[in-house]
Amino acid sequence: GATAASAADKITIIVGGMEKQIYLPAVLTQQLGYFKDEGLDVELVNSRAGVEAENELLAGAVQGVVGFYDHTVDLQSKGKYIQSIVQFSQAPGEVELVSAKHPEIKSPADFKGATLGVTGLGSSTDFLTQYLAVRNGLKPGDYTLLPVGAGNTFIAAVKQDQIQAGMTTEPTIAKLLQTGEAKVLVDMRTPEKTKEALGGDYPAASFYVQSAWIESHKDEAQKLANAFVKTMKYIASHSAEEIADQMPKDYYAGNKDLYVQGLAGGKAMFTPDGRMPADGPETVLKVLSTFSKSLQGKQIDLSKTYTTVFVDAAK
Amino acid sequence: MQLQTMAAEKLSPAAPPADAAIAIDDVTLRFVTPDGHMMTAIRDFTMTVARGEFACVVGPTGCGKSTTLNLVTGLLRPTTGNVRVMGNPVTEISRDIGFVFQADALFPWRSVIDNVAAGPLYRGTPKAQAYDRARDWIARVGLARFEKHYPHQLSGGMRKRVALAQTFINQPKILLMDEPFSALDMQTRTAMQDELLGLWSELKSSVVFVTHDLEEAVALADKVYVLTAGPGTVKSVYRIDLPRPRVMADIRYDQKFIEIAKVIWNDLREEVQLGQSRGLQTGH
């Protein structure tokens, strides 16, 4: 269990869904061979349950996690220190979709009385959805949140009208738009639109590790940062098509066009250099502290949730 | 092979008549043995029980008596030959038959009275009536105090008597009994024999009764089948002409009875000895 099992040469990284586009840099780095170039032996493990990933990280069984930045804030409130060392995205990549059956919902202000889909209670989608609602003048209790997961179950919930609107990521977005069953209500796939919706950058997908690990593994941390930054640059300099070609076929399973289309729409959310956007952490804290019970009354030191040291030093 | 006294007329086997209650016609039955070979349990077996006739079957242990009864009930199918009951080929397990199994076949989750009432209830008799009749039969077999007991709370002989009551209550037109009285003491046995004969003459049933007690066979039967040691086949058939009604407590002292028993006994002994010497050989 709780032993710090940091094998000298092997680095295990949990990815919260390897096939998800928001976490694409992880697999892409592997596919492009950048880890090997740095002399790293990196093993990617899939785990779709975010909590599992963090628990593993804290238990010391893995060295890094590719997941949402907001967990670093949340965990600090519980006395656990982890840090984002490479920031993949500066927008959540989430979209609030509204069911085509409900054209009367034109903005989050119309959420009154609606049931809103989120992936899980206490998840980022939960906080973002509530934040959108509150920002548009609603009170908690004016709407109902329903955890429906992502993917098929989300689509089914929309089809069966169990949710009138909901927040999800690619490729669910692309799929629902393609069939015309839902429309985009709030787009948070690009930094601009995110600023519009949330009032600031919202750093999401990131690579984070335990703070204590950094101290003893500066070298590895730097090499990892090097590899990821190279990937971020690759993404910025290549088309969606070219990126998709690098990905395993299973990830777009028979419908590459859809995959490319989604990637093209969402590519802008990635940071060009892996650096944390300056006002990002504040936005996240703002969103979280409005709703998350565990943050209430806690003092959060944002500077301990990320570091740009390695990105800055990346060649 | 034996002299035939007037009372025990020895019959020669013949193809069974069409209207017989039970007709086993030239039946052979083979089982698969553990080493994959076939073993003949009964062979070229022919037996006829007329309507209202009381037939007893005696023979050395393992000669195929129970197998024969199972053929009549339809629990086993002949390899070759035919079995007919009331003129119809046996294709399934018949409801007209009463069968007292050699081993216990009571329902362990039913009390004595529920076991005995099972037959009438299955056949649609109203509940109150079924239980009245069951109570009557339980008393007849001397278990009135044990109505509510479960089978495992009874002694071996008591269980057997429950099985008898369970079968008799159905008043079967054809009654097959496999060593039904062997677990009973002499006195109870005599009482049960009287009950059986009473039921038989009242219903005009046809009975096949398997026993190891030759005296019992002679005392009860119209006809005694002596089987050969396995593979079983009919060695001889005797017609018993003792007058009816017979009183079980007295018939054993009848001179004619003793004479008949002796004749059949000699016939049987020969066979049993043969069976034993065969049993001692290894192989089939």
Added chain:
Amino acid sequence: MQLQTMAAEKLSPAAPPADAAIAIDDVTLRFVTPDGHMMTAIRDFTMTVARGEFACVVGPTGCGKSTTLNLVTGLLRPTTGNVRVMGNPVTEISRDIGFVFQADALFPWRSVIDNVAAGPLYRGTPKAQAYDRARDWIARVGLARFEKHYPHQLSGGMRKRVALAQTFINQPKILLMDEPFSALDMQTRTAMQDELLGLWSELKSSVVFVTHDLEEAVALADKVYVLTAGPGTVKSVYRIDLPRPRVMADIRYDQKFIEIAKVIWNDLREEVQLGQSRGLQTGH
């Protein structure tokens, strides 16, 4: 209550001596009946079997014969009173005992030879030797051809013989048998009786033998216990002074034998009739 002939000396029950093989001292055993009451199965029961003695037990069905044997094996515990075997109180199931159950207790997943070899194998006899002895005993009970058969492939009488071989092979110093021969034909039964007497005189075992066949009891025993109808207790005890060795095929025609049997028979009949009239009453 009966006249005592010289051959069948009637004994008066007394507290058992300390060195008896089996000593049942003033035992009462009660069961819980289905309606929650207590039912007395045996009452104030005293019985002694000396070392090397052959005791037979007769009594009406349900009087507590099997219960008595179960007390000796330790399968049942007395409500009051003591049971001692070889001078020691019975606290658990003893390995020195051989017990032929009234009902079948063969292991259905073992072939005949594996069933018979079970005892020696349990007691640590080397495999080859255990099987040799098993083969020998199987032949002695006349089942050599059926070594590889499973119990369900045997007839009732054959199964009983397997059970006998299974018990005899252990050469028990104390041998309890519950109606062991009732499923056998007369000839086989006589052969088994001879085997039993041979084993008994060879091993000097102490035997308790339950039977419904009074003649069998007299022919085999040193001492015959007659039990009363349930709740069972000892009605009378007879010592049988027929000379040994006895040859089963002939002893029935011995004049003294006939005389003894008649005396005990009258004693028993009285009891059986009582048991029957009681059985007809309802309630306890």
Added chain:
Amino acid sequence: MTAISPASDQAARATSIVAAEARARARLRRRHALVIGLRLAILIVFLALWELGADYGVIDPFFFSSPSGIWEQIWSWVTEGTSQGPLWLQIYVTLEETFLGFAIGAVGGIAAGIVLGRNKLLADVFSIYIKIANSVPRVVLGSVFIIALGLGMASKVALAVVMVFFVVFANAFQGVREADRAMIANAQILGASPYQITATVIIPSAMSWILASLHVSFGFALVGAVVGEFLGAKQGMGLLISTAQGAFNANGVFAAMIILAVMALVVEFIITRFENYVVKWRPAPFNEQGT
């Protein structure tokens, strides 16, 4: 020739039997007390070790919680309610799904087991498909059910059903096949129709098989319902767990599991009662008989 004992002796004897029986009853009572005592002792030792382990850092309460933390959590749920509403409502919702799923799965499993157990051809043809169905991961089935049945109660019930069905089916099927052939033959000869044989011979024979499967499968039904709630729900213990997990609230996760365990024990108690009623005809093992 029994010695006719004088009246006073008779009375003494009766007294001694009564005394012997009283002793036997006292023995039973003592044993019952022993069992309860041992159970409690184990529970207390376990909780104490857990609590001490958490206090002294052997067990990390962040991951594995601690008895006192669990107790506080339960107490706060009871007094203040959960984030999803009052605690009893969560319990009620989950119990309702579980019971429905358990009932449907058990009845279906028993029915299928009996039908296939009684009919060799059907068994030969269909049992292979049942085996295939049993190898489908329940989590995947969960999403399929949500897609097909929506996010309401139906999908949780369906998940509980598939957890229960196979266990009950397997046992009912085998129980039917184990029914004593002589007993079936006897019933047939006594005049029972196939339906009557099933009702009066097959089902009683298979009863201990079926009951054994019910014991284990109620727990499974609970698991099914909770997993269903995990995948998407508005109410229920599963959602409570999932929320607590999402918030890294180990106390909440374990508290919810304790509540589930208590639910399971209550139902278990009821099933055991039913079992004792149904199998009261059973012989006690030797040595527990008589008094």
Added chain:
Amino acid sequence: MTAISPASDQAARATSIVAAEARARARLRRRHALVIGLRLAILIVFLALWELGADYGVIDPFFFSSPSGIWEQIWSWVTEGTSQGPLWLQIYVTLEETFLGFAIGAVGGIAAGIVLGRNKLLADVFSIYIKIANSVPRVVLGSVFIIALGLGMASKVALAVVMVFFVVFANAFQGVREADRAMIANAQILGASPYQITATVIIPSAMSWILASLHVSFGFALVGAVVGEFLGAKQGMGLLISTAQGAFNANGVFAAMIILAVMALVVEFIITRFENYVVKWRPAPFNEQGT
């Protein structure tokens, strides 16, 4: 007094028996063919309806895939490998976890069932805790195992173990208690030690109970391993399903399930073989006896 039949008649009789037995064998063969035929017919009808339903839009292949799509997916996995490596490796990884979990769970369940079934005091004291353990949702346990055992094989094996253990335990326990008391007494009197009684009476008696539970619990072990892979893994069928689900690849999800089903059937076949070997002493039901 049997009519001594002339030699030619004897010969004719022997021939007729041989003929009768040949007929019986032919009947058996025909029946076997019928069973296979019916199974295939059901499979084909099912697949055809599915395919047509998908073609004509009754079933949405986006959610529920279609046989042809599944086939293409399997084919591409076989020929081109999966995103995680060759297909056989995924199968191998999952099978390894499943077998280990199955073996440990089954052995543990059998051992616990026998120990508790043979010892009433232990059973009274511990069975309540086993029941509590059985009510813990496996998905939650999954997280606990991952925290405690890491993301390697151990946690999947542990999950498979807890899926298997309870079913096997419940059956082994009840099977032991159902063992015929007369037979146990007989063995005891024949000189068997408690250990010998367990080995030669209790286990054979409980065998059909244990086997029944093994049939159903191999499927459960597979489910446990897959769920474990779902929660976090580098390889395995569960990861394959999880990836396919994430990529909306219904074909992939169903293809993986089909592969799991085939794995389950192969093992099922082996268990059945073993079962037939173990219970070859069993009487056939009446009417299937003789020839």
